[in-house]
Amino acid sequence: MEAVYTSFEKDVIKASEDCPILVDFWAEWCGPCRALGPVLEDLAGEADGAWRLVKVNVDKDQEAAQAYQVRGIPACKLFSKGRVIAEFTGALPKPQVKQWLDEHLPSADKDAIARVDALIEAGNLDQARSSLESCIQDAPDQMDFAIRLARLIFQEDSERALGLVESIEPGHSSFEDADAIRTLGRLASLTEPVESSNGWDLYVAGNVALGSADYATALDRWIETIQTGSREIDDDGPRRACIALFKLLGEGHEITQSRRRAFSSALF
Numbered sequence: 001m002e003a004v005y006t007s008f009e010k011d012v013i014k015a016s017e018d019c020p021i022l023v024d025f026w027a028e029w030c031g032p033c034r035a036l037g038p039v040l041e042d043l044a045g046e047a048d049g050a051w052r053l054v055k056v057n058v059d060k061d062q063e064a065a066q067a068y069q070v071r072g073i074p075a076c077k078l079f080s081k082g083r084v085i086a087e088f089t090g091a092l093p094k095p096q097v098k099q100w101l102d103e104h105l106p107s108a109d110k111d112a113i114a115r116v117d118a119l120i121e122a123g124n125l126d127q128a129r130s131s132l133e134s135c136i137q138d139a140p141d142q143m144d145f146a147i148r149l150a151r152l153i154f155q156e157d158s159e160r161a162l163g164l165v166e167s168i169e170p171g172h173s174s175f176e177d178a179d180a181i182r183t184l185g186r187l188a189s190l191t192e193p194v195e196s197s198n199g200w201d202l203y204v205a206g207n208v209a210l211g212s213a214d215y216a217t218a219l220d221r222w223i224e225t226i227q228t229g230s231r232e233i234d235d236d237g238p239r240r241a242c243i244a245l246f247k248l249l250g251e252g253h254e255i256t257q258s259r260r261r262a263f264s265s266a267l268f
Helices: 008-017 031-047 062-067 094-104 108-121 125-138 143-153 158-165 175-189 198-211 215-227 233-249 254-267
Strands: 021-026 052-057 075-080 083-089
Touching (some): 008 052, 031 052, 031 094, 083 094, 108 143, 125 143, 143 175, 175 198, 198 215, 198 233, 215 254
Parallel strands (some): 021 052
Antiparallel strands (some): 075 083
């Protein structure tokens, strides 16, 4: 719905404490504004109160436009809890605006994810896991919870980790992480050479190390497989294995950082 505008303080700042407010800074003489306006109004109607639209005519409320540094119109700013949390400028098509809203609108799930990420960043992994278990009980279809828990438990329970990411498909923001876990899950069970060659021996030695959570050795064996000219085995398996494990560990992990250069050198 579109809120009736009386004052910026009342209809935007204070109102955003209870409900996200999308402010459309516009002017009657602005062609792109007239194109974007109906799009925002349609989406606000479809939102059914999940967020509200406030239209601010910059010719009539120059003070608000200046306070929020509106230099081009249409300018849309999303307010929550009294502050701007996201914004865009220019007339966008409806699907793109909808995607932008889906990405930036606050929600209980997004708040929970932010808290979990903060726990992981601080190294409080047991607390993060406990929080994720509770979140998944409440929202079993929320894949952002599933992928985080899968990453945390892969070392001790790869089978459950694979089950958690099973339904994450291409197009989802966590697909690459899920695909990395699926790749590693398959490798952990591939512990016998398919062919008799030094390359396969090294490759499966890395897989065995993976299954034992000896990630440094796993990467060393896979990189050595590439260095010995056997990169092509298992459909580019050694390269894909390294990339998957780097993805699981994260770019900031000490094992990733200590093996990245050797991996890149082996490829080229």
